[in-house]
Amino acid sequence: MSRFFSDKFSKLAPYTPGEQPKDLQYVKLNTNESPFPPPKSVVEAVCAEAAKAQLYSDPECSLLVEKAAETFGVKKTQLLFTNGSDEILNFAFMAFCDKSTPAVFADITYGFYKVFAELHGIAYKQIPLKADFSIDYRDYLGVNATTFIANPNAPTGISLPVSEIEEILKANPDHVVVIDEAYVDFGGESCVPLIEKYDNLLVTQTFSKSRSLAGARLGVGIACESLIADLNAIKYSTNPYNVNRMTMAAGYASLCEGAHFAKTCAVIEKNREYTAKKLAEMGFEVLPSKTNFLLAKSEQISGEELYQKLKARGVLVRHFSAERIKDYNRVSIGTLKQMDIFLENVRQILAEKEQ
Numbered sequence: 001m002s003r004f005f006s007d008k009f010s011k012l013a014p015y016t017p018g019e020q021p022k023d024l025q026y027v028k029l030n031t032n033e034s035p036f037p038p039p040k041s042v043v044e045a046v047c048a049e050a051a052k053a054q055l056y057s058d059p060e061c062s063l064l065v066e067k068a069a070e071t072f073g074v075k076k077t078q079l080l081f082t083n084g085s086d087e088i089l090n091f092a093f094m095a096f097c098d099k100s101t102p103a104v105f106a107d108i109t110y111g112f113y114k115v116f117a118e119l120h121g122i123a124y125k126q127i128p129l130k131a132d133f134s135i136d137y138r139d140y141l142g143v144n145a146t147t148f149i150a151n152p153n154a155p156t157g158i159s160l161p162v163s164e165i166e167e168i169l170k171a172n173p174d175h176v177v178v179i180d181e182a183y184v185d186f187g188g189e190s191c192v193p194l195i196e197k198y199d200n201l202l203v204t205q206t207f208s209k210s211r212s213l214a215g216a217r218l219g220v221g222i223a224c225e226s227l228i229a230d231l232n233a234i235k236y237s238t239n240p241y242n243v244n245r246m247t248m249a250a251g252y253a254s255l256c257e258g259a260h261f262a263k264t265c266a267v268i269e270k271n272r273e274y275t276a277k278k279l280a281e282m283g284f285e286v287l288p289s290k291t292n293f294l295l296a297k298s299e300q301i302s303g304e305e306l307y308q309k310l311k312a313r314g315v316l317v318r319h320f321s322a323e324r325i326k327d328y329n330r331v332s333i334g335t336l337k338q339m340d341i342f343l344e345n346v347r348q349i350l351a352e353k354e355q
């Protein structure tokens with residue numbers, strides 16, 4: 001830290017992204033990316049747009065917004081595109097929390113919520129998940145705070161029914177409820193249809209997972225017109241050109257590839273169920289996931305040891321040191337071939353332990 005760094009950030013603990021190793025060709029199952037490259041039409045659209053990179057991008061993302069309004073079945077004024085969904089979440093912390101309005105979120109959830117709260121000096125409360133790692137929606141009724149819920153949750157993978165989220169929305173009419181649907185396309189239930197009914201609901205989604213565009217950085221917020229206007233005020237006060245030309249073109253082309261999207265999501269769901277079954281057969285406890293990852297633990301080996309041993313064998317998964325989940329590892333769902341390599345290595349590591 002330099003002597004110039006603002007005091008207000010001196011205690012900041014920044015978010016730690018998953019490893020992106022450069023040393024080896026790992027079977028990379030640690031950051032919930034899609035194992036499938038984007039379709040050819042998306043790549044072509046990006047290349048065509050790159051030839052116009054001397055021009056600023058459209059700050060209104062007009063074409064993309066028009067296409068997305070059609071895809072999500074909402075009005076154009078109910079959408080805001082951002083540089084990854086991390087950016088819309090950051091905007092939401094800035095727009096809807098302050099000294100008198102703290103944030104609440106689960107104790108085990110997306111680590112960035114805490115970082116954003118600390119970055120902006122927002123007080124926050126963490127509500128413990130139940131013993132089975134599910135959310136008890138009753139804990140969020142009348143909380144007098146801005147609520148952030150990842151649904152399905154990460155890194156647990158567990159999904160909350162929309163009917164329970166509706167109870168939270170009803171019980172907090174004077175506070176915004178942010179539902180982070182980064183993983184909803186893998187079998188979860190979306191709250192988007194509720195935005196017409198609740199003016200306190202903001203849904204965030206990403207193109208990073210189900211649409212194979214993690215490297216392009218594209219997220220979207222979906223809410224009633226007035227919440228989107230608030231978020232736009234933050235966007236135009238920070239970075240009006242937050243979505244670059246190439247990414248905007250990628251997003252548009254991706255939304256035109258509905259069949260490819262449906263097919264790849266279905267493959268991930270199938271590979272997830274296959275992997276969960278094989279892990280359970282090896283004695284793992286596997287949380288019920290509606291995402292493109294699984295959180296699993298074994299009585300035979302600690303989470304840290306399994307993570308290290310897999311890494312030494314060229315298979316990367318994610319281990320978290322937080323007390324409640326330190327016995328687990330989070331495994332992103334890849335191709336069937338990748339999952340077989342992962343499973344075979346786990347099998348060998350457990351067999352070595354038994355000797």
Ligand code: PMP
Pocket residue numbers: 083084085086087110150153154180182205206207208214217218219
């Ligand atoms: N929400 C959750 C729950 C996530 O796991 C992630 C991915 N790390 C994000 C939001 C942000 O994703 P992105 O910025 O790539 O859209």
